[in-house]
Amino acid sequence: MKILVVEDDNMIREGIIEYLREHEYQVFEAKDGKEALSKFSNEINLVILDIQIPFINGLEVLKEIRKTSKLPILILTAFSDEEYKIDAFTNLADGYIEKPFSLSVLKARIDALIKKYYGEIEKFEYKNVEINFTSYTAKVDGEDVEINAKELEVLKFLLNNEGRAMSRDKIIDNVWKETDEIPYDRVIDVYIKELRKKLGLDCIVTVRNVGYKLERR
Numbered sequence: 361m362k363i364l365v366v367e368d369d370n371m372i373r374e375g376i377i378e379y380l381r382e383h384e385y386q387v388f389e390a391k392d393g394k395e396a397l398s399k400f401s402n403e404i405n406l407v408i409l410d411i412q413i414p415f416i417n418g419l420e421v422l423k424e425i426r427k428t429s430k431l432p433i434l435i436l437t438a439f440s441d442e443e444y445k446i447d448a449f450t451n452l453a454d455g456y457i458e459k460p461f462s463l464s465v466l467k468a469r470i471d472a473l474i475k476k477y478y479g480e481i482e483k484f485e486y487k488n489v490e491i492n493f494t495s496y497t498a499k500v501d502g503e504d505v506e507i508n509a510k511e512l513e514v515l516k517f518l519l520n521n522e523g524r525a526m527s528r529d530k531i532i533d534n535v536w537k538e539t540d541e542i543p544y545d546r547v548i549d550v551y552i553k554e555l556r557k558k559l560g561l562d563c564i565v566t567v568r569n570v571g572y573k574l575e576r577r
Contacts, residue, residue: 361474362386362403366396366421367410367436372459376408379463380470384486384576393421400425406473408466409453410436411444419444422451432473436461484519486576489559491515498559505558510535514551518564518574527571548572 363380367373368391377387388404390396393416396409407425411418422433435448435456445456454473457466484491490499493516498505513535518526528545536543552572555561563576 361405361478362388363470364388364390364396364399364404364407366390366393366407366413366418368392368413369410372410372436375463376466379467383467385470393417396421397424400429402429404431405478406431406470407433408436408470409433411448412438419447419451422448422453426452432477434466434469434473484515486561486563489561491559500559507558508551508554511551511555511558514548515555515561515564515574518572522574522576525567525570525573531571 363385365373365376365380365387366389367376370391373389373391377389380387388399390399392414396407396413397416400407409418409421413421416424418435422435425431425433430452432454433452435445435453436459437444437448437456438459448456455469457469482492482494484493488501490502491497491512493512496507496509496512498507498512514531517531517534528548531548532543532545548571552564552566555564563574565573565575567573
């Protein structure tokens with residue numbers, strides 16, 4: 361997912377960018393309204409937009425973007441910006457966060473908006489790995505890799521529950537259909553081993569006495 365961060369405070373902007381990049385988002389930055397509009401394109405999936413920025417304020421940037429796009433836009437505001445908040449919602453912002461804010465809360469809001477607007481994840485890119493869950497294909501360094509459909513379904517379930525430990529039974533309950541032959545829980549270990557071997561996924565972490573979780577590094 362590609363996110364445009366528009367914020368004139370260098371410390372806040374750089375903190376947001378570093379945090380989001382650690383979580384594998386592609387991040388673009390702008391420090392004022394003019395730069396924001398010049399960097400905005402149809403490839404951007406979400407905008408984090410401060411209201412009080414130089415040259416063109418955030419509300420005007422919001423209005424301009426809304427002329428051509430309905431993508432999710434999250435507004436950053438000061439506590440006292442009540443009129444700005446009302447104007448922001450009038451011009452179809454998708455929410456706001458008051459400064460100061462927690463980066464983990466910001467990420468939770470971003471993840472919720474992405475899920476709302478883009479639905480379930482159909483593509484996964486991590487380091488040199490590219491997965492397409494629609495076509496059930498995988499590439500490493502741009503080269504096709506033979507992979508089992510169930511292996512990818514296990515991976516997708518972990519991805520949709522990123523950061524949370526999933527037991528083997530929970531994985532089976534959610535990945536295997538009623539019409540499938542239900543495997544023993546230790547079969548999950550085989551699928552995880554194959555995913556790690558074929559795709560080199562160090563983001564699949566073993567949680568002792570529980571199961572597995574996906575945690576991007």
